[in-house]
Amino acid sequence: MALSKVEKRNRIKRRVRGKISGSSELPRLSVYKSNKEIYAQLIDDKEGKTLASASSRSLNATGNKVEISAEVGKAIAEKAKAAGIEKIVFDRNGFVYHGRVKALADGAREGGLKF
Numbered sequence: 001m002a003l004s005k006v007e008k009r010n011r012i013k014r015r016v017r018g019k020i021s022g023s024s025e026l027p028r029l030s031v032y033k034s035n036k037e038i039y040a041q042l043i044d045d046k047e048g049k050t051l052a053s054a055s056s057r058s059l060n061a062t063g064n065k066v067e068i069s070a071e072v073g074k075a076i077a078e079k080a081k082a083a084g085i086e087k088i089v090f091d092r093n094g095f096v097y098h099g100r101v102k103a104l105a106d107g108a109r110e111g112g113l114k115f
Contacts, residue, residue, distance in 0.1 A: 013094030020089050021045040029076065029108065029115075030091045033100055038069050040076040040104060042085065052079035069100040070107035077111020087114045 003011070022028030027042040039055040054075040061071040080088070088108075095101045109115070 009094035011094075016091065016094065020091060022089055024051075025087075027051050027080075027085060027088055028091045029088045029113070031093050031095065031101055031104055033069075033095060038065070038072055038100055038104060040072055040108075042076065042080055042083075042088065051085065052076060052083055054079060065100055066103045069103040070110075073104040073107020073109075074111045076104075077108045077113045080113055081111070086112070090115045 020028060022043050022045045024044045024047065027044050030041045030043055032039045037056045039053070039057075041053045042051040043049070044051055054072050056068045056072055059068070059071055059075060061068045063071075080086070090105060092101050092105075097105070105115070
């Protein structure tokens with residue numbers, strides 16, 4: 001039987017998370033998107049703590065979803081810079097690196113984060 005879209009994403013997510021993890025020096029930038037919103041977190045997996053977060057809900061940005069995602073990327077980069085973080089590991093969370101996820105990553109790069 002074929003896997004559903006969510007099951008495929010979860011399978012990819014588990015496979016990727018087995019290979020990458022974040023630390024306080026090199027945190028993991030985790031991205032989650034719903035139909036309306038997009039969220040980003042910088043996570044220290046060794047301590048189990050979120051170091052910084054940003055979302056389209058917390059920003060009052062206007063424009064289409066891709067433009068808002070780029071703004072979220074810039075916002076998470078500003079918060080990371082304030083916390084003294086320059087390099088990260090990118091975790092797309094099983095989502096395809098296209099559209100809103102790519103826009104968020106590009107926005108974070110514009111903000112000064114290095115992947």
